[in-house]
Amino acid sequence: MALIFRKLRYSVLINTFPRVLAGLLFIYLYCEYLIYYVTQIQCxxxxxxxxxxxxxxxxxxxxxxxxxxxxxxxxxxxxxxxxxxxxxxxxxxxxxxxxxxxxxxxxxxxxxxxxxxxxxxxxxxxxxxxxxxxxxxxxxxxxxxxxxxxxxxxxxxxxxxxxxxxxxxxxxxxxxxxxxxxxxxxxxxxxxxxxxxxxxxxxxxxxxxxxxxxxxxxxxxxxxxxxxxxxxxxxxxxxxxxxxxxxxxxxxxxxxxxxxxxxxxxxxxxxxxxxxxxxxxxxxxxxxxxxxxxxxxxxxxxxxxxxxxxxxxxxxxxxxxxxxxxxxxxxxxxxxxxxxxxxxxxxREWTLQVTALLMLIALVVYLRYFNSKQNAFNNKHLSGKKV
Missing domain, CATH: 3.60.21.10 (Metallo-dependent phosphatases)
Structure with a gap:
């Protein structure tokens, strides 16, 4: 059982960490670069x-x-x-x-x-x-x-x-x-x-x-x-x-x-x-x-x-x-x-701040949803039983 839980944690870490980095990188690029294009392209x-x-x-x-x-x-x-x-x-x-x-x-x-x-x-x-x-x-x-x-x-x-x-x-x-x-x-x-x-x-x-x-x-x-x-x-x-x-x-x-x-x-x-x-x-x-x-x-x-x-x-x-x-x-x-x-x-300054906050919240929600699905999938295959 301990081995199964270690494998579960390892699997979650391997699958989650790259998504966290990718999400934070996208938020940074959008709020520090892309948002200026999104705003000014309208002019x-x-x-x-x-x-x-x-x-x-x-x-x-x-x-x-x-x-x-x-x-x-x-x-x-x-x-x-x-x-x-x-x-x-x-x-x-x-x-x-x-x-x-x-x-x-x-x-x-x-x-x-x-x-x-x-x-x-x-x-x-x-x-x-x-x-x-x-x-x-x-x-x-x-x-x-x-x-x-x-x-x-x-x-x-x-x-x-x-x-x-x-x-x-x-x-x-x-x-x-x-x-x-x-x-x-x-x-x-x-x-x-x-x-x-x-x-x-x-x-x-x-x-x-x-x-x-x-x-x-x-x-x-x-x-x-x-x-x-x-x-x-x-x-x-x-x-x-x-x-x-x-x-x-x-x-x-x-x-x-x-x-x-x-x-x-x-x-x-x-x-x-x-x-x-x-x-x-x-x-x-x-x-x-x-x-x-x-x-x-x-x-x-x-x-x-x-x-x-x-x-x-x-x-x-x-x-x-x-x-x-x-x-x-x-x-x-x-x-x-x-x-x-x-x-x-x-x-606007507050637009940059609110956008970054909303994107962080969306990232957290996505990760929780992904991890719950990933845990269910791992439990099913590692235990050999239907969940």
Whole structure:
């Protein structure tokens, strides 16, 4: 009898242990890899209504990854958050294959506090985390956590971000007739500082190129684009608005935070800087970030009685699970005449946890059922009697 029980235990162990390992491995692979595909495969490129002779430009826009430095957060939390962002980003690259990726500031959580060595290390981690495939170009703009708010910016802080991320105070990037103006929000304070002066000079230059390309009589230079289309603004701060009270998206700022008044140059650009940008560049679309929440704002400016400038501005929620339970990013399809936007969701933190728990419960139930069947089968054959 003792021999029979030993054989039963040995048989159960041999048959059960591989199934336990296989089940745990599947749960790990699903919750750490496959779930990002399951979630993001539901998000598709937005379709344009008009048919264009030129292939549209496909761009991915994300914001506020806030990669932790050595001062804030435990190393395990830092590793976990960066692992999540890397899996989500690389899955997006595989599924969507955008031509252009824009990161709207606050790449780093402590960029304005880091030593030169710490800054170089986090920049290297950023490039490893947000690796783009061949044929895709990544652009980054500065956020207040990267170089500090305006009052804290030094030439050293601004200079190292510009050099390592190739992010000038203002820059024009063109892809097949789609023009993007990338801006450093902290350089738009209008106080005449050296950084602000550089930004204004570059914006005026870009504005003149756009005017010349559009055949305006106000054109001063000779540089022209191959094809004129209204530009798209890309920056960290939202354009001026009184608050988020007009934001009605499900992932907008919660109440009562949504009704809190914005502080100019802190929560958004100043009204003067916004009017300067709009009147100089005349955008058709704008993207900002900074609030970590979503918003679609409709802007209307009337610089002259016979001319009105109207466009939508999208505030991009944070890409980090540390800032939101439901990180998101945008996909943008743009042609010379039209632009269309869709918002893509990443798996929620609780979804990952609940999925793992339910799978573990299912594994335990399956093993109990399998073992009961296996015991009955072994008892029948080892005893030579029917059970």
């Amino acid at each position: 598709e490129w937005p379709v344009l209504k008009k048919v264009s002779s030129v292939q549209p430009v496909y761009a991915m826009i994300l914001a506020d990854p806030h990669m932790l430095g050595s001062r804030d957060g435990h190393w395990l939390d830092r590793w976990r958050r960066e692992w999540q962002m890397q899996r989500a980003f690389q899955t997006a690259m595989t599924l969507h294959r955008p031509e252009v990726v824009f990161v709207l500031g606050d790449l780093f959580d402590e960029g304005d506090k880091s030593s030169e060595k710490e800054f170089n290390e986090v920049v290297q981690r950023f490039h490893q985390l947000f690796t783009v495939p061949e044929g895709t170009t990544l652009y980054a703009v500065a956020g207040n956590h990267d170089i500090g708010f305006h009052y804290r910016i030094t030439p050293q802080l601004a200079g190292r971000f510009e050099r390592r991320l190739r992010a000038a105070p203002a820059r024009l990037a063109s892809v097949r007739g789609a023009h993007f103006v990338l801006l450093n929000s902290m350089a738009l304070q209008g106080d005449g500082c050296s950084l602000c002066a550089r930004a204004v000079a570059e914006i005026d230059k870009i504005a003149d190129i756009l005017k010349c390309s559009n055949g305006s009589k106000l054109c001063k230079g000779k540089t022209k684009l191959d094809k004129y289309t209204k530009p798209i603004l890309i920056q960290h701060f939202p354009l001026y608005r009184a608050s988020d009270s007009q934001c009605t998206e499900p992932d907008a700022a919660p109440l009562p935070e949504r009704d809190s008044l914005f502080v100019e140059r802190w929560d958004c650009l100043s009204k003067e800087s916004t009017e300067y940008l709009v009147e100089s560049l005349r955008p058709r679309l704008a993207f900002g970030a900074h609030t970590h929440h979503s918003c679609v704002a409709r802007h209307s400016f009337v610089p002259t009685p016979d001319h009105k400038i109207e466009f939508l501005e999208y505030t991009v929620p944070s890409f980090s699970w540390r800032n939101r339970l439901d990180p998101k990013y945008y996909l943008l399809t743009v042609s010379g005449e039209e632009a269309s936007v869709s918002k893509c969701e990443l798996p």
